[in-house]
Amino acid sequence: MSGSSAPIRLLLADDQALVRGALAALLSLEPDLTVVAEVGRGDEVVPEALQHTPDVALLDVEMPGLDGIAATAALRTALPACRVLVVTTFGRPGYLRRAMEAGANGFVVKDTPARQLADAVRRVHAGLRVVDPTLAAETLATGASPLTERETEVLRAARAGGAVAELAKALHLSEGTVRNHLSAAIGKTGARNRAAAVRIAEQNGWLLGD
Amino acid sequence: MSGSSAPIRLLLADDQALVRGALAALLSLEPDLTVVAEVGRGDEVVPEALQHTPDVALLDVEMPGLDGIAATAALRTALPACRVLVVTTFGRPGYLRRAMEAGANGFVVKDTPARQLADAVRRVHAGLRVVDPTLAAETLATGASPLTERETEVLRAARAGGAVAELAKALHLSEGTVRNHLSAAIGKTGARNRAAAVRIAEQNGWLLGD
DNA sequence: CCCGCGCCCTGACAAATGTCACGGCCGGAA
């Protein structure tokens, strides 16, 4: 498979130390792969990558400091030679879209069989795009977020569970306006509650940027 | 550590195939450990365990079919010789309590360093209890669920986001009663919203059974 | 026994939430 060339150098980013270490063990079984760096926070990705110059970075989406999508974008500009493979727990349709827009070269969910991961890494390293086909279909079906900018902003603020008055003050809007945006979001998500709307938007990855 | 005795036989249960495989790789690095079975659903734990008679079972809490706590209880009665080490993503205080009550011998969160996992397995196999100390402290501080049976039931139903009328019909109660239980739950959790109450209760592991 | 305590259940009331119709603003099409 990888005859005699130098091994592919990997950077792993995942906030769960146990999973990170386990992935390192799994990938180290492959003779043509080497893990050269591990980080547990999104904002440590770029510094560590600059120091160790990996060929491929495996990034989780849910991470403290900086989410995987933002880390992808930062890494692509800081170290364009490094490919990015996003590895995430949830197959949120929006995540895939955002990851690709941010410059990721591959997207794999943690449900995929373990043996396929090494192949995904090799494909990405070879310049190919790797995407879970079922997730890709779902992404196309779901489409981009129907929510307008303000609507997402308000929904995001509503996630914390505060009352309308607090949201209004935090966003410098009238209470009526906040209610209206929430109502629109509820309608567009097909929910009947503010809470349900938040959940649906979250599941689709429409609330990502903070 | 394990001079010449037979290796410890392990069963792995985790719904994410990638994590499961990675853990298998990690644990297989230890010469005194062998993975003899892997499952991705809680209701497959007992059948597989009966067939392969592992010495220690590593169970995730979040799993389809049957959650890790219920699987622990089932496994302890079906195969008492097999020790159980619960390995979970979230350090929900209630999870630890419930796991121990269900007969688990150890409880580890996925934040712990990878190198400690093998030791945890060995300790559990030796008959010791393994518990994350910080989590144990938090569990004692948080205490058991303050929610009454009906209150948890109503909160669980409210998780889906339905209106009071639907909950009332589903639970065969008056709307007023449902509101009252919800109000009590809101008060006990310290929340100001039904939605916030649901989140807090979920985070503390008070909504477990179904 | 009788009392107190906690849980369950219920309806009436106040407060928050969701809906609606409306006006201003901007950018593209006719």
Added chain:
DNA sequence: TTCCGGCCGTGACATTTGTCAGGGCGCGGG
């Protein structure tokens, strides 16, 4: 230019939600 459509912002209104006071029931202690 004018018109049209989308997004933002706002207030009035109906609906839903949360709070409160209260009654019934079972259980353990005095």
